[in-house]
Amino acid sequence: MPKRNAAKGTTLTLKVAKKSIRTTLDGRRRLTLSNMGITIFPKCLLKLTNVDELDLSRNLIKKLPDNIGSFWSLSWLDLHSNRLESLPESIGNLVGLTHLNLSNNCLISAGLPSTLGSLTSLKSLNLGMNQLDSLPPTIGALDGLQELGLFDNLFINLPEFLKVLRNLTKVNVKRNPLSYVQLDDEGNQMELSPAEEDMYLVHESSLCRTCLKRCQEQREGLPRGEGGGEGGGGEGDVFEEKRIRIYHGLVVPNSVAKVSQDVWRIRKVEHKPIK
Structure with missing residues (x-):
């Protein structure tokens, strides 16, 4: 032709x-x-x-x-x-x-x-x-x-099998309506609530030492401050745990990772179709 x-x-x-x-x-x-x-x-x-x-x-x-x-x-x-x-x-x-x-x-x-x-x-x-x-x-x-890129989709919960993919170093799940698991004092799941911010999972090796320590503390549910004395009443005695499901080797960074992460966002362009 x-x-x-x-x-x-x-x-x-x-x-x-x-x-x-x-x-x-x-x-x-x-x-x-x-x-x-x-x-x-x-x-x-x-x-x-x-x-x-x-x-x-x-x-x-x-x-x-x-x-x-x-x-x-x-x-x-x-x-x-x-x-x-x-x-x-x-x-x-x-x-x-x-x-x-x-x-x-x-x-x-x-x-x-x-x-x-x-x-x-x-x-x-x-x-x-x-x-x-x-x-x-x-x-x-x-x-x-x-x-694994899952950004800009409709995920409420991340796939369970992410836990068994041992070689994953990066999972981009930005701009999904993800939920986090809220636990009571005994560790029982109470409800699912809308995530407060975008989630971007990265491998622990991509974080600086300070960010990694902060993520580990949050993941383990450690309080951020000490209480106000016996009998309660101090800020440290009132701590609402909010935990995101743990995936092997992946954490949620609180600040910019040591290595810049790919966004993989592609702009749409206009086309002239082939006839």
Whole structure:
């Protein structure tokens, strides 16, 4: 098919795609088709079995092909800022993926297949800026996962399986309607109340010594000051515990972490669709 002028959009063919492949500094073959107004996933790309990295971000794609799993060579897939509402079951066949970016789409929890738990090579999974309020429990099998983006979603409670993902170093859950657990004097759960501020979990090693000590004191429920004497009445005798659920190796920092944290927020852009 002929190549049209830029004003009318570009028809993506296998020939055009091959010309767009570049070799990265570390020797990987990357295909970048970002911000091209693509509305339908080009099935011709599935023939490029030698591509290691695929960037289809900032397009208008609503659906991935059912046989996306045949793109077995991929280790890096970027689909952020599209219009995806669900993922096909076959995405679980991309077992070589180490990085998957699905942020800034229209994904709902029912649209995430349990096969995501088969992507055991994943180190980074970005699901931020969607409409998610839960995740498939099978994601708890992703032992190698180091970074998880859940920001700008609808989570009230964090997934329980975060406790067992031992290699997580960063979990971005900013701008979710999260709740904290309020406990009475005997440690019994009383109610769930709206979180007072955004939560951003980071690994303990990313905090300075002062911030780490402060977080540990709060996590253990230690009072911040001493009381006013026998019989009560001092400020230190009145202490309302508010504890956030504990996740292994992760704490909630009270000040800026030692290392700047990624926000992973992607701006939406205007597109000219391919006809």
